[in-house]
Amino acid sequence: xxxxxxxxxxxxxxxxxxxxxxxxxxxxxxxxxxxxxxxxxxxxxxxxxxxxxxxxxxxxxxxxxxxxxxxxxxxxxxxxxxxxxxxx
Ligand SMILES: [Zn+2]
Numbered sequence: 001x002x003x004x005x006x007x008x009x010x011x012x013x014x015x016x017x018x019x020x021x022x023x024x025x026x027x028x029x030x031x032x033x034x035x036x037x038x039x040x041x042x043x044x045x046x047x048x049x050x051x052x053x054x055x056x057x058x059x060x061x062x063x064x065x066x067x068x069x070x071x072x073x074x075x076x077x078x079x080x081x082x083x084x085x086x087x088x
Pocket of ligand 1: 011012014060061062065
């Protein structure tokens with residue numbers, strides 16, 4: 001079994017397996033925006049092996065985490081995980 005590159009969901013921390021249907025998203029600049037409005041855009045992309053190694057790309061394990069990432073982006077304007085990690 002060769003799986004030298006392992007990907008982790010940037011939202012829930014799940015590891016990618018071969019059969020998972022993963023997505024990616026990237027935050028980009030918005031060329032023009034109103035004052036007080038976010039200056040970034042959220043772009044969702046289908047999984048692509050070449051692009052998945054791009055350090056700007058965030059990895060998503062599925063629809064649920066994509067929704068959560070979008071919600072974080074719209075609410076906090078960041079997708080960073082909270083410092084306090086929930087203990088299962
Ligand atoms: Zn996830």
